[in-house]
Amino acid sequence: MHLPRVLTLAAVAATAVAAAAPPQPTPPLRVTAIPEARDDFQKNEAVFTAWLGRQTGVPVVLHLAGSYEEALHLLVSREADLGWLGGVTTVQVMTQTGGRVHPIVIREKDREFKSYMIAASSLEARSIQALRGRRFTFGSPLSTSGHVMPRFFLLQQGLVPEKFFGSVAYSGDHKKTVLAIASGQQDCGAVNYKVFDQMVADNAVDPAKVKVVWTSPTFVDQSWVAARDVDGRLGPGVLQKITAAFLALDASRPEDRRVLDILKTERYVEAKSEWWRGVAAALSAVKLPAMP
Numbered sequence: 001m002h003l004p005r006v007l008t009l010a011a012v013a014a015t016a017v018a019a020a021a022p023p024q025p026t027p028p029l030r031v032t033a034i035p036e037a038r039d040d041f042q043k044n045e046a047v048f049t050a051w052l053g054r055q056t057g058v059p060v061v062l063h064l065a066g067s068y069e070e071a072l073h074l075l076v077s078r079e080a081d082l083g084w085l086g087g088v089t090t091v092q093v094m095t096q097t098g099g100r101v102h103p104i105v106i107r108e109k110d111r112e113f114k115s116y117m118i119a120a121s122s123l124e125a126r127s128i129q130a131l132r133g134r135r136f137t138f139g140s141p142l143s144t145s146g147h148v149m150p151r152f153f154l155l156q157q158g159l160v161p162e163k164f165f166g167s168v169a170y171s172g173d174h175k176k177t178v179l180a181i182a183s184g185q186q187d188c189g190a191v192n193y194k195v196f197d198q199m200v201a202d203n204a205v206d207p208a209k210v211k212v213v214w215t216s217p218t219f220v221d222q223s224w225v226a227a228r229d230v231d232g233r234l235g236p237g238v239l240q241k242i243t244a245a246f247l248a249l250d251a252s253r254p255e256d257r258r259v260l261d262i263l264k265t266e267r268y269v270e271a272k273s274e275w276w277r278g279v280a281a282a283l284s285a286v287k288l289p290a291m292p
Contacts, residue, residue, distance in 0.1 A: 028059040029234060029242075032074045033084040034222075035140070035173060036195070038064050044262045051259050055245035058234050067172070068142035075101050081230045082242060087113070087144035087221040087279040094225075094273060095280075103223035103271035104239075105246040107263070109194070111275070113221035115145040115153075116196050117214035119188035120181055125213050128159070134187035136165035139174050141288055143192075144221050144279060146174050150190035152282040153216050175199065182209045194264070219282075220275045224268075243270070 029052070033041060041048060041064055049060040063080060065071035072089045074080035076096045083101075085093060087110075093101045119125045123134070138161075139146025147170070154161055161168050169186065171177040174195040180186040182205050193215065199205045224246060230239050246268040249256045260266060 026058055027233060028061040029053075029056060029082060029230070029238070030061055030063065030074075030080045031082045032063045032065050032071050032080040034065060034068055034071050034086055034089065036086075036192070037084055040262050040264070044258075047258055048262055051255075052242070052245060055248075056234075056238055056241045058238060068140050072096070072142070075225065075227070078227070081233070082224065082226045085223060085225055086142070087219065087223075087276060088142050088148050088283055089144075090223045090225060091276050091280045091283055092142075094276070097227075099273075100229065101225050101227050102273055103276070104226045104243045105268040106220075106223045106271040106275070107265035108267060108269055109265065110221045110223065111269075112218040113145060114193040114218055115150045115216040116191050116193045116212045117150065117188065117216075118178065118181060118191055118196060118210050119213045120184065121209055121211045123187060125188070125211075128154070128157070128214050131188045131213065132164055133166045135167045135169070135185075136161060137169040137171045137177050137180055137186045137189040139170065139177050139189075139191065140172050141170055143174070144219070145192040146177065146190055148283055148286050148288075149216060149219050149279070151286050155285065175204075178205050178210060182206065188213070219278055221279075223271050223276075 031052070041062060045062050049062055053060045063074060065074065068086060068089050071083055071085060072092055075083050075093050090103055117128060117131070119131060119134070123130070125131055138150065141147055151161060154164070171180055171189070174192045177189040177191050178196055178199055181189055196212070200207050226239055226242055228239065231237065247270060249260055249268060251257055251260055251266050
């Protein structure tokens with residue numbers, strides 16, 4: 001007849017233990033980005049993660065990828081929830097996840113992006129044809145502006161890089177491409193036009209040593225992509241808060257200006273997946289080199 005009392009005491013004890021247990025930490029929003037963003041994020045990681053954490057109400061951790069391939073892998077394997085990708089990796093992540101990861105916002109300038117074909121000034125080249133037989137370098141194999149789109153546009157002109165140039169290399173990075181040409185290691189190459197223009201503005205390269213020979217037609221490039229199921233891991237409304245946070249950035253507000261400077265833009269607009277159809281078509285026409 002003492003059984004109810006025993007059960008009551010057990011229930012009270014269980015309640016006390018539960019009350020004394022520390023609350024489970026909120027899982028973080030896991031963010032990654034392509035190598036192009038590395039320098040600015042490394043210098044300003046605390047500013048960016050604090051801003052996004054305030055906007056979403058969850059802690060934010062940043063994992064800067066060492067390559068385009070790594071950034072893509074982190075999102076496909078569910079090790080990242082949000083990522084800054086290039087145009088090609090935006091297409092690939094949509095394809096490889098069946099649309100689970102999709103673009104949510106894009107910088108206005110990325111809707112009309114360009115590549116430069118640059119060359120050592122000493123060559124005195126004024127056209128792509130003048131680069132025949134020269135040492136040429138792309139950036140990363142998965143770079144939109146540093147490889148896929150320039151190769152696509154060359155193919156449209158009937159020029160197969162491996163046959164047209166004397167040699168074809170992959171520097172892995174836009175800045176490395178520019179510096180390889182400036183130092184004489186390569187004669188010419190394809191780069192992101194914004195990176196080259198910024199290096200000239202920052203005196204990181206002497207424009208007397210490297211010149212722009214050709215500018216590509218425009219194409220859609222980088223985006224922020226997010227997992228559609230992020231709310232299931234972090235709580236309802238998080239995906240909408242992420243999107244709203246980027247769209248609400250206002251260059252006239254000093255606190256937002258700091259974030260926009262890190263992201264190298266004036267504003268974001270909402271992205272539509274169909275905008276990358278042109279890049280997808282170029283990617284299907286270009287034979288990517290085998291990955292190590």
